[in-house]
Amino acid sequence: MINAWEVGTMVAVVAGVVGFFVVLRGSAFPAHAIPNGAFAGAAGANLMGISPLLGLGAFSLLGAVAIGTLGRRTRSDVATALVLVLMLALGAAFLSQSTEYEPQIFSLLFGEILGVSTSQLTPVLIIGAVCILATFAMFRQLMLTCLVPDIAHSKGLRPAVVDLMFLVIVAGATTMTVPVVGALLIFTLMIGPPAAARCLTHRPGVAMALSVAISVSVVWAAIASSFQSNWPVGFFVGVFSAAWYGVARLAHTALRARRTTLATAISYTAAS
Amino acid sequence: MTTTPANSTRAPVLEFDDVSLAFGSRRILDHVSFEIRAGEFTGLIGSNGVGKTTLLKVILGTQRIQSGDIRINGTKRTARLRSVGYVPQKVSIDADVPIRSRDFVALGLDAHRFGLRRRTTEDRRRVDELLEAVDATSFADARLGDLSGGEQQRVLIAHALVSEPSLLLLDEPLANLDPRSVQEIVALLHNIAATRDVAVFLSAHEMNALLPVMDRIVYLTGGRAASGTTDEVVRSDVLSALYGHHVDVLQLHGRVLVVAEPGTTTDHLPSHETLKVD
Amino acid sequence: MHVLFKPGFFSNVPVRHALVLGAIVALVSGVVGVMTVVRSQSFAGHALTDVATTGGAGAAYVGVSPLAGFLGGAVAGAGAMEFIGVQRARQRDIATGIVLGAATGLSALFLYLNATSSATTGVTQQVLFGSIFTVDSSTITVTALTGVIVLLVLAVVWRPLLLASLSAEMAAALGTRVRLVGAAFIVSMAVAVGLSSIAVGSILSTALLIGPAATALRLTRSLRAAIVTSCALGVVATWAGILCAYDSYDWDPSSHGLPVSSFIVGIVVLLYGISGLPGLRRRAHARNRDVLRTHDAHHAMPGSA
Ligand SMILES: Nc1ncnc2c1ncn2[C@@H]1O[C@H](COP(=O)(O)OP(=O)(O)O)[C@@H](O)[C@H]1O
Ligand SMILES: [Mg+2]
Numbered sequence: 001m002i003n004a005w006e007v008g009t010m011v012a013v014v015a016g017v018v019g020f021f022v023v024l025r026g027s028a029f030p031a032h033a034i035p036n037g038a039f040a041g042a043a044g045a046n047l048m049g050i051s052p053l054l055g056l057g058a059f060s061l062l063g064a065v066a067i068g069t070l071g072r073r074t075r076s077d078v079a080t081a082l083v084l085v086l087m088l089a090l091g092a093a094f095l096s097q098s099t100e101y102e103p104q105i106f107s108l109l110f111g112e113i114l115g116v117s118t119s120q121l122t123p124v125l126i127i128g129a130v131c132i133l134a135t136f137a138m139f140r141q142l143m144l145t146c147l148v149p150d151i152a153h154s155k156g157l158r159p160a161v162v163d164l165m166f167l168v169i170v171a172g173a174t175t176m177t178v179p180v181v182g183a184l185l186i187f188t189l190m191i192g193p194p195a196a197a198r199c200l201t202h203r204p205g206v207a208m209a210l211s212v213a214i215s216v217s218v219v220w221a222a223i224a225s226s227f228q229s230n231w232p233v234g235f236f237v238g239v240f241s242a243a244w245y246g247v248a249r250l251a252h253t254a255l256r257a258r259r260t261t262l263a264t265a266i267s268y269t270a271a272s
Numbered sequence: 273m274t275t276t277p278a279n280s281t282r283a284p285v286l287e288f289d290d291v292s293l294a295f296g297s298r299r300i301l302d303h304v305s306f307e308i309r310a311g312e313f314t315g316l317i318g319s320n321g322v323g324k325t326t327l328l329k330v331i332l333g334t335q336r337i338q339s340g341d342i343r344i345n346g347t348k349r350t351a352r353l354r355s356v357g358y359v360p361q362k363v364s365i366d367a368d369v370p371i372r373s374r375d376f377v378a379l380g381l382d383a384h385r386f387g388l389r390r391r392t393t394e395d396r397r398r399v400d401e402l403l404e405a406v407d408a409t410s411f412a413d414a415r416l417g418d419l420s421g422g423e424q425q426r427v428l429i430a431h432a433l434v435s436e437p438s439l440l441l442l443d444e445p446l447a448n449l450d451p452r453s454v455q456e457i458v459a460l461l462h463n464i465a466a467t468r469d470v471a472v473f474l475s476a477h478e479m480n481a482l483l484p485v486m487d488r489i490v491y492l493t494g495g496r497a498a499s500g501t502t503d504e505v506v507r508s509d510v511l512s513a514l515y516g517h518h519v520d521v522l523q524l525h526g527r528v529l530v531v532a533e534p535g536t537t538t539d540h541l542p543s544h545e546t547l548k549v550d
Numbered sequence: 551m552h553v554l555f556k557p558g559f560f561s562n563v564p565v566r567h568a569l570v571l572g573a574i575v576a577l578v579s580g581v582v583g584v585m586t587v588v589r590s591q592s593f594a595g596h597a598l599t600d601v602a603t604t605g606g607a608g609a610a611y612v613g614v615s616p617l618a619g620f621l622g623g624a625v626a627g628a629g630a631m632e633f634i635g636v637q638r639a640r641q642r643d644i645a646t647g648i649v650l651g652a653a654t655g656l657s658a659l660f661l662y663l664n665a666t667s668s669a670t671t672g673v674t675q676q677v678l679f680g681s682i683f684t685v686d687s688s689t690i691t692v693t694a695l696t697g698v699i700v701l702l703v704l705a706v707v708w709r710p711l712l713l714a715s716l717s718a719e720m721a722a723a724l725g726t727r728v729r730l731v732g733a734a735f736i737v738s739m740a741v742a743v744g745l746s747s748i749a750v751g752s753i754l755s756t757a758l759l760i761g762p763a764a765t766a767l768r769l770t771r772s773l774r775a776a777i778v779t780s781c782a783l784g785v786v787a788t789w790a791g792i793l794c795a796y797d798s799y800d801w802d803p804s805s806h807g808l809p810v811s812s813f814i815v816g817i818v819v820l821l822y823g824i825s826g827l828p829g830l831r832r833r834a835h836a837r838n839r840d841v842l843r844t845h846d847a848h849h850a851m852p853g854s855a
Contacts, residue, residue, distance in 0.1 A: 028647035029593040073826070075368055077592035077643075078764040082819055084596065085757040089815035092753060096809045184658070188651030195644050232662045238655015245648050249634070332723050358723035365716055369588050370770045370834065376716070383713035384724040386706045415771065418835050431720070 003116040004223055007124055011177045012189065012219040014128045016212030017135050018173045019190035021166060023198055025146045029077055030067050030167055031190050033084035035174040035183040037063045040091025042178070047094045053123065056178050060171035063087055068164035116180055127176035134169050142166060143204065185234045189215055192241025196248035214244050283346060285310050285439050285471040286331065291340030293323075293330065300326050301337070302495035308473055308488070310438060313465045315482045316475040318492035324475035325361060327492065328441050331473075332358055345438060357432030357470075361443040365424065367417030373427045374399055374412045380434035402430040405468075406460060422453030426460070433464065440464070442474040446481060454481050461485070479506075480527045506530075559796055568792050568810070571690050575746045576758050576784030578697040581704060582742045583763030583784075584777050585735060589715045593643050594631060595739060595759045597650040599752035601627030602744040604653040607660035617692060617748060624744030627653060628736045635729075693745050700742045707731045712773070754811045758784050761818035765825040769834050787817040 022031045041059025042052040063083055070079035135142070144152040145159040152159060170190075177186040193214035197207045222236035284307035293301040300323035308314050318324050329335035331342065341348060345355060357380075365371065377399045378391060403412045406426040411419055416427060425445055432440055442461070446454045462485035465472040476482060479489070483502065490499040491506070491514065498505045498514050505511070506528055508521045515532075522529040559565055586595045605623015606616050627649050634645040704711075711731045714721035718728045746755040766780035791814030798808045824830070 023644055026641070026643055028643040029596075032593070032597070032647065032650065074764070074768075075366070075587065075590060075592075077590050078587055078760055081592040081596055081756055081760040082764070082822060085753055085761070085815050086819050088753045089757070089809075089812040092809045093812040096812075182658075184654040187647070188654055191644065191647035192651050195648060232658040234658030235655045235662070238652050238658065242648055242652035242655070334719075334722050356723065358720060360717060360719035360723075363717045363720070367835070368767055369716070370767055370772055370776050371716065372772055375772060379709060379713045379716075380724075383709045383721060384726055386710065388705050388708060413771070415835060428720075435724075 003118060003121060005220070007116045007121060007180050008219040008223050009216055010125055010128045011181055011186070012215040013212055014131050014173050014177065015186060015189035016193055016215035017132050017208065018169055019194040019215070020197070020204075020208045020211045021135065021142050022170065022190045023194040024204075025142070025163075025166065027166070027170070028191055029080045030064070030071075031170055032187045033067065033080045033087075034060050034063045034167065034170050035178055035186050037084050037087030037091075038171070038174050038178060039183040040087045040094065043091045043094040043098070047098045053175065053179065057171075057175040059087060060174040060178075061168065064167035064171035065164065068160070068167045071163070072160045120179065124176050124180060127172055131169055131172045131176070134165075134172070138162070138165060138169075181237070182234060185237050188234075188238050188241050189218065192245050193218060196241075196244040199245070199248035199252040218244065284308060284343075285345060286473070287341075287343040289341040289343070291330065291337050291342060293326065293335070293337045299495040301330070301497075303340070304492075304495075304497045305340075306490050306497060306499035308439070308471045308490075310469050310471045311465055312487040313462050313472045313482075313485050314474070314488045314490060315479060315486045316473060316490045316492060317477070317479045317482075318475075319477055322492050323495070324477075324492060325443055328358070328443050328473075328475060331439075331441060332356060355438050357435065357437035357440045359425070359428045359432050359440075359442045359445055361447070363424070363428060365417045367415060369415070369417055371416045372413050373408055373416055373419070373430075374403060376416050376427055377402055377430045377434050380431040398434060399430075402434050403427075405433070405464070406430045407456075420453075422449050422457065425449065425453070425457055429457075429460070429464075433468070433470070437470065439471045439473065442472070444475050444477070446474075446476055446478075458482060458485055483526070483528065555793065559793070562796075565792065565796060567687060567690060569789060571693060571749055572788035572792060572814075573785050574690070574694050574697055575750050575754075576762070576788045577781045578700055578742050579746055579755070579758040580762055580766075580781035580784040581701060581777055582739050583759040583761075584767065584773065584780050585704070585708075585711065585715070586739060586759060587763045587767055588712075588773075589735070591642075591736070591739070592760050594628075594646045594736060595743060596756040597631075597646045597653075598624045598627055598740050598743040599747040599755045600650055600657070601653040602740075602747045603752055604657040604660065605744070606748060607657055607664060611660050611663050617689070620748040621696075621741060621744040623653070624740035624747075625737060628740035632733045632736055689749060693749050696741060696745050700738045703734060703738045707734045711735055751811055754814055757811075757815045757818045758788070761815075761822055762787065765818075765822045768825045769830055771834055783821055784818075787814055787821060790814075790817050 019031075022028060038056045038060035041055035041057070041062075043055070044059070045052045045055025048055075066083045067076070067080050070083065073079075141152070141157055141162050144155070145157055145162045149159055152162075173190075174183075174186060181189070194207075194211040196214055197210035200210060201207050218237060218240040221240055222233050225231070225236045226233040286308040288304055288306050291301050291304045292299070304327075316324050316327065326335055330337055331344075365376075378395065381395055381398070382389060382391070400409075400412075403409050406429050408423065408426045408430060411423055411427075416424060419427065429440075429442070429445075432442075440461075445457060445461075449457065458481055461472050461474065464470055465487075474482070479486070486502050488500060489502050489505045490497055491511070493514055494516075496514055498510050506521055508519065511521060511530060512518045517532070520531045522531055583595070586592060602620040602624035605619040605621070605626070607619070608623065609616050609619020612619075630649045630652075631642075631645050634648060635642070710721060710724075710726040711734070713724065714726055714728045714731055721728050721731075743755055743759065746758065750758070762780045762784040763776070765783055766776040766778075770776040770779050791810055794813040794817075795808060795810035798813070
């Protein structure tokens with residue numbers, strides 16, 4: 001249980017930081033495809049009798065590189081979809097060859113955060129720290145290439161390379177988090193909290209901090225609720241993330257409406 | 273602020289009557305009035321962000337106004353009218369989409385209708401005729417996404433014209449073209465206005481390329497507009513009154529320069545023809 | 551003959567059903583897919599399979615028909631995406647992601663409840679990977695009927711939708727309600743995707759929606775040709791995949807054959823790869839037919855001499 005809190009917090013922080021750029025750069029589809037496809041790697045590793053973490057790492061890295069390089073040449077959403085289905089098809093083939101795998105599908109897809117062992121903790125912490133450091137090291141490049149691609153280009157940044165490196169970071173985050181929270185949930189955490197944060201502020205630094213805070217609050221609340229109800233953590237993560245986004249959107253609309261009516265009222269008073 | 277030319281023999285295609293529009297506290301149109309006539313080439317001139325796109329959207333009916341009247345062909349605009357052709361500022365067609373130039377022009381005929389009505393020989397003849405009118409026959413069967421900016425612009429113009437509108441709106445069609453394409457498109461539009469009896473209304477942040485062909489001008493700044501023939505509007509006294517401070521209009525080798533006095537802000541003067549004397 | 555078609559291929563009822571069902575799904579996906587790729591909505595197209603699956607899992611828990619669950623889930627998901635709806639493509643993917651995330655959470659819950667409430671082992675695998683070989687003939691009828699309805703709706707909105715996809719502003723200028731036709735499309739897509747995910751599984755659903763369409767768009771010069779090519783490629787890939795899967799039972803007697811979806815996906819991706827070859831692309835991107843002909847003649851010269 002103590003492990004669950006530690007590892008959950010780490011996952012939430014990584015998702016909040018990396019997810020901020022996932023949302024900003026519009027990489028929601030790759031952020032879904034990489035963890036989902038990587039799950040096939042775990043199935044393959046299981047079949048070959050090696051550590052699932054290796055399979056996960058290899059497949060998420062391969063997926064990221066494939067999406068990054070193919071996406072440059074064709075529509076990136078098409079490239080992502082095809083890489084994803086290819087990895088899933090491989091996963092289905094691996095699964096069909098193994099007989100005793102079935103119960104583990106559920107845990108790989110939805111995670112087993114309440115059953116995290118101490119030996120799993122160290123790799124998660126290391127990979128997570130590396131992902132966060134890499135994101136901060138690339139902060140300016142990541143901002144520039146998506147907000148002002150022309151300027152980025154004139155400064156010698158190659159958007160395609162930055163894109164690829166970002167996808168590799170997503171792959172790293174995936175490898176670390178899939179065994180803990182599952183392939184499907186890391187995606188939820190990388191979208192909901194950062195998207196909610198973006199509704200609440202326009203300042204990048206604040207938005208990222210807010211994204212981490214929301215993400216951590218979601219994970220903590222989910223673990224607590226799951227512990228109480230015995231329902232899967234994933235359910236609560238999904239519901240709380242979506243709820244945060246809904247509330248943030250409402251707040252955003254309300255704030256904007258008030259600003260506009262205020263401004264209009266002022267301008268009319270000034271005119272009359 | 274409106275100057276009406278003396279020889280207004282024909283009924284106007286488009287009339288703006290005291291139109292006002294603000295986004296919050298920002299006034300985009302402040303009691304703007306002007307008219308546009310068939311067969312004429314009218315330029316809508318103003319610097320970036322002054323509200324040209326917004327004004328065109330008002331004409332299309334996709335942007336609401338706060339007060340005033342807009343009449344198209346004499347009738348007050350209520351619902352959306354199909355008598356207006358429109359070429360927006362940014363159209364990016366992916367080279368991945370297999371849409372030929374002629375397919376895109378044909379969409380101008382029937383993309384507002386539900387269903388898959390078969391296109392008749394008459395439809396096809398009209399598409400061909402328009403492709404020819406904009407000099408696009410040689411790339412009629414090429415993918416739209418593969419064409420250069422100038423070529424795409426021609427196809428978009430043909431699309432907007434194929435339903436035979438009486439008013440053709442173009443939003444900064446010259447912005448991303450090389451000088452030669454600019455000349456070609458301007459000549460083409462001038463020809464279209466004259467031969468097809470269409471009122472061409474084109475927005476630009478730079479008026480020099482349009483001077484040879486522009487019959488009339490609507491000069492927009494700070495929410496206010498001056499309109500009339502180029503000679504009536506692009507004058508020191510008229511523009512000074514519009515800007516609210518003194519500006520000089522210089523003519524150099526057939527080009528126009530609007531020059532502000534030192535110390536006044538020139539941010540809202542149209543670019544490229546603005547000199548700041550410090 | 552028997553080298554290619556193992557004995558019993560044509561007399562086997564599940565195989566015959568799979569061939570028919572696969573063709574129906576490939577045809578509907580082929581048409582819907584072209585518009586999906588043109589509109590860059592692949593993510594929504596894929597996400598809706600997962601959302602449909604959530605509906606399926608929910609239906610299993612509540613005890614209603616899985617078909618209703620899949621369709622209901624997909625349509626509700628499409629509605630939610632449209633409701634959150636944001637105009638710019640980049641943000642549209644965020645809306646999709648939010649819905650997908652919430653649906654995933656619900657999936658986790660339903661699967662957990664299903665696993666604890668009844669002995670529905672295998673439901674996970676079935677729901678996630680569904681098999682074309684396990685369908686019955688009533689599914690085929692429903693799929694065919696619903697497919698026809700989807701295609702009819704698409705035919706009605708096709709032209710306004712197409713212009714709205716290329717330039718929303720130009721469509722609005724012609725009086726098209728851009729948001730409305732967009733919504734009509736995503737709901738049609740949801741129905742198509744919901745059906746195909748229950749019929750052939752979520753992996754194949756996405757593969758057949760995106761792969762053949764993207765391939766066809768690269769190879770053709772007009773949308774009509776793209777649609778025909780997309781449908782043809784989808785049907786060919788599906789049938790070839792079914793044949794391979796059937797044959798694979800004999801490849802290695804110790805194993806239990808490979809899943810049909812793996813074969814079909816492999817073929818779909820292979821076709822897409824082939825379509826990227828420069829010679830094929832040149833044909834589709836040639837500026838006009840005359841240029842193409844002279845170019846070909848030029849190339850033919852050395853060989854014929
Ligand atoms: N829907 C809107 N809400 C608030 N402000 C807007 C809206 N549309 C445009 N604006 C603002 O109105 C001004 C005029 O915009 P626009 O008409 O696009 O200018 P132009 O086409 O002359 O460059 C800009 O400052 C723009 O930011
Ligand atoms: Mg503009």
